[in-house]
Amino acid sequence: MLSPNIIMASEVEATKPYDNVRPVEQKLxxxxxxxxxxxxxxxxLILVLAVIWQVYASxxxxxxxxxxxxxxxxxxxxxxxxxxxxxxxxxxxxxxxxGYVVGTLLAALLTVLAINTRIGTDFLETMTAMFNPxxxxxxxxxxxxxxxxxASSLVFVLVHSVLWAVALNTxxxxxxxxxxxxxxxxxxxxxxxxxxxxxxxxxxxxxxLTGLKIGWAFAWRTLIAxxxxxxxxxxQGGLGWFIFENRNLLDIPAVFAGLLTVIIIGLIVENxxxxxxxxxxxQKWGMKE
Amino acid sequence: MMQATVAxxxxxxPAPEKAPLLSVDRVTLRYKTPNLLITATEDxxxxxxxxxxxxxxxxxxxxxxxxxKAVGGYMTPSSGSIHINGRQVKCPGPDRMMVFQxxxxxxxxxxxxxxxxxxxxxxxxMPKAEAEALAREYIDKVKLTRAIDAYPHTLSGGMKQRVAxxxxxxxQPDILLMDEPFAALDALxxxxxxxxxLQLWEDTKFTVIFVTxxxxxxxxxxxxxxxxxxxxxxxxxxxxxxxKVSHEDGSAAxxxxxxxxxxxxxxxxxxx
Numbered sequence: 001m002l003s004p005n006i007i008m009a010s011e012v013e014a015t016k017p018y019d020n021v022r023p024v025e026q027k028l029x030x031x032x033x034x035x036x037x038x039x040x041x042x043x044x045l046i047l048v049l050a051v052i053w054q055v056y057a058s059x060x061x062x063x064x065x066x067x068x069x070x071x072x073x074x075x076x077x078x079x080x081x082x083x084x085x086x087x088x089x090x091x092x093x094x095x096x097x098x099g100y101v102v103g104t105l106l107a108a109l110l111t112v113l114a115i116n117t118r119i120g121t122d123f124l125e126t127m128t129a130m131f132n133p134x135x136x137x138x139x140x141x142x143x144x145x146x147x148x149x150x151a152s153s154l155v156f157v158l159v160h161s162v163l164w165a166v167a168l169n170t171x172x173x174x175x176x177x178x179x180x181x182x183x184x185x186x187x188x189x190x191x192x193x194x195x196x197x198x199x200x201x202x203x204x205x206x207x208x209l210t211g212l213k214i215g216w217a218f219a220w221r222t223l224i225a226x227x228x229x230x231x232x233x234x235x236q237g238g239l240g241w242f243i244f245e246n247r248n249l250l251d252i253p254a255v256f257a258g259l260l261t262v263i264i265i266g267l268i269v270e271n272x273x274x275x276x277x278x279x280x281x282x283q284k285w286g287m288k289e
Numbered sequence: 290m291m292q293a294t295v296a297x298x299x300x301x302x303p304a305p306e307k308a309p310l311l312s313v314d315r316v317t318l319r320y321k322t323p324n325l326l327i328t329a330t331e332d333x334x335x336x337x338x339x340x341x342x343x344x345x346x347x348x349x350x351x352x353x354x355x356x357x358k359a360v361g362g363y364m365t366p367s368s369g370s371i372h373i374n375g376r377q378v379k380c381p382g383p384d385r386m387m388v389f390q391x392x393x394x395x396x397x398x399x400x401x402x403x404x405x406x407x408x409x410x411x412x413x414x415m416p417k418a419e420a421e422a423l424a425r426e427y428i429d430k431v432k433l434t435r436a437i438d439a440y441p442h443t444l445s446g447g448m449k450q451r452v453a454x455x456x457x458x459x460x461q462p463d464i465l466l467m468d469e470p471f472a473a474l475d476a477l478x479x480x481x482x483x484x485x486x487l488q489l490w491e492d493t494k495f496t497v498i499f500v501t502x503x504x505x506x507x508x509x510x511x512x513x514x515x516x517x518x519x520x521x522x523x524x525x526x527x528x529x530x531x532x533k534v535s536h537e538d539g540s541a542a543x544x545x546x547x548x549x550x551x552x553x554x555x556x557x558x559x560x561x
Contacts, residue, residue, distance in 0.1 A: 189382055203398075
């Protein structure tokens with residue numbers, strides 16, 4: 001016989017497309033699941049480093065040059081208990097928050113102008129080209145003359161450190177939004193600010209978030225560096241001033257406690273704040289694997 | 290037996306008994322590349338009536354996608370005019386919903402349901418509950434109820450295109466513009482999607498312009514086919530009553546052969 005013939009594999013049930021998912025998916029072992037958590041892996045690394053610090057410092061036995069981890073932590077707890085460190089952290093964070101928010105808002109304004117008008121694009125491109133390579137801290141001497149010793153000088157420098165990084169990344173993110181999505185937005189009759197907010201901002205969110213992260217890192221470094229130069233108001237400085245002050249008093253464990261605080265706050269913002277935002281946005285949306 | 294007829298370019302416009310939904314009148318489209326001015330289509334005219342499944346068919350370079358974008362309002366003709374319901378097309382609008390070939394036409398930050406609801410909320414200013422009910426109805430029509438809360442990146446290509454079709458249809462536009470919506474799908478999914486599209490049409494009798502470069506797809510889907518020749522795109526012929534062919538008696542295969550000869554014959558005389 002020459003006509004084609006279909007031989008059925010009888011034991012395979014003809015299933016509906018989604019009925020057979022369960023046996024196909026299998027759970028990973030609990031070790032694989034735990035090892036998959038990056039926070040756990042990183043925590044383990046920190047633990048190893050802490051042990052090395054403690055052992056080496058004990059071996060060195062010179063608290064003036066390199067105090068042990070336990071001394072540092074005791075000082076840290078001490079300074080937290082007497083209220084010095086929380087006050088310093090609060091001062092620093094207040095200034096940081098102000099500078100960060102103002103910088104981000106200005107960046108938003110600039111990029112919205114840039115995406116809607118050609119002269120706005122030119123302005124943004126010229127300004128970022130000029131000011132992005134200029135370290136914000138180098139403006140501090142000038143800021144001190146203009147605004148005096150005080151919070152406003154620090155905010156000025158912070159705005160400068162945040163603004164260009166955020167604006168640059170947001171703008172390049174907007175330009176990278178796919179043509180199809182832009183056409184979809186136009187199809188719905190979206191124009192102007194609602195087009196920016198409903199299409200461009202979410203579509204460019206990975207770049208915007210990168211900009212915000214870089215801006216945060218710049219701002220944090222700049223602020224601590226700037227505070228090393230002066231306390232905000234007489235006797236009530238931020239974290240940088242705390243480090244500088246204790247160095248002058250040769251209280252080296254307190255210097256280390258201050259540095260540790262700077263690192264911990266940096267870690268918290270990077271790993272808790274930004275990663276939480278990332279998990280709930282671009283990871284959930286599949287824009288970052 | 291009814292037979293699909295291939296008409297030459299001249300007798301396309303038989304005095305229509307009622308005004309067409311969309312009329313494209315002697316449209317020439319040109320666009321600029323950095324150093325060239327390219328004529329995509331020249332002097333193209335056609336009418337689309339209510340509930341037509343109108344296919345623009347031609348080899349690459351015949352300007353069929355450009356033509357569809359002009360109907361969508363994304364580009365302005367350098368001469369000629371496009372009218373929909375008597376109004377001239379000037380800019381994109383929700384009365385002409387586009388379905389694109391690219392999978393990234395869905396908003397990755399919205400779930401399937403939110404994607405379908407979004408144009409209802411922003412373009413038709415519908416109350417939320419009403420939009421949700423309508424969106425659910427159309428998602429059900431494209432058989433995606435199971436994936437209604439999924440984000441687009443978890444869907445397969447075929448499912449993404451189904452969402453895009455549901456999104457377009459839920460808006461109940463005057464006309465649905467589909468730009469090679471199945472071209473990026475694998476062959477099996479593609480056949481399935483064509484069948485589903487026809488079922489949807491039986492359901493709601495929507496009007497659609499469909500761009501494709503597959504003759505078989507054009508015959509399967511359409512009731513009218515406009516054949517375009519390339520460089521620049523000109524109307525070569527129009528095929529009417531395409532839905533009268535059947536696969537049983539071989540008339541579909543015959544029509545496919547005719548169209549093939551028409552598109553690839555370079556002499557102006559009649560084929561065969």
